[in-house]
Amino acid sequence: AGAEGMIGGQAIDIGAENTQLNEETLKNMHIGKTGALFGAALEFGAILGSASVEQRKEFRQIGHDLGFAYQILDDIQDQFAESDSKKNKPTAVSIYGMNEAKAR
Numbered sequence: 001a002g003a004e005g006m007i008g009g010q011a012i013d014i015g016a017e018n019t020q021l022n023e024e025t026l027k028n029m030h031i032g033k034t035g036a037l038f039g040a041a042l043e044f045g046a047i048l049g050s051a052s053v054e055q056r057k058e059f060r061q062i063g064h065d066l067g068f069a070y071q072i073l074d075d076i077q078d079q080f081a082e083s084d085s086k087k088n089k090p091t092a093v094s095i096y097g098m099n100e101a102k103a104r
Contacts, residue, residue, distance in 0.1 A: 035067025
């Protein structure tokens with residue numbers, strides 16, 4: 001939840017208005033925000049299921065990937081609503097373009 005997780009991702013998001021992020025920073029923002037939350041939920045389940053340390057890491061990574069995918073979908077949907085694109089915030093669509101964002 002701290003600087004390397006949700007708070008860090010949110011800090012990138014807040015500071016991103018009127019800026020151009022690169023792909024790596026966008027991914028870190030989305031993984032930090034939503035990916036950290038999903039990753040924690042999956043890892044907690046793995047811990048309760050007595051998973052090995054390696055399995056816990058895999059579940060956390062799945063959560064990060066799901067969080068990133070969720071945020072890309074959210075960015076695509078935002079293109080058709082009053083939202084981030086109207087606030088001049090970088091999105092997956094502004095970095096990848098609509099077709100590449102959909103493919104990802």
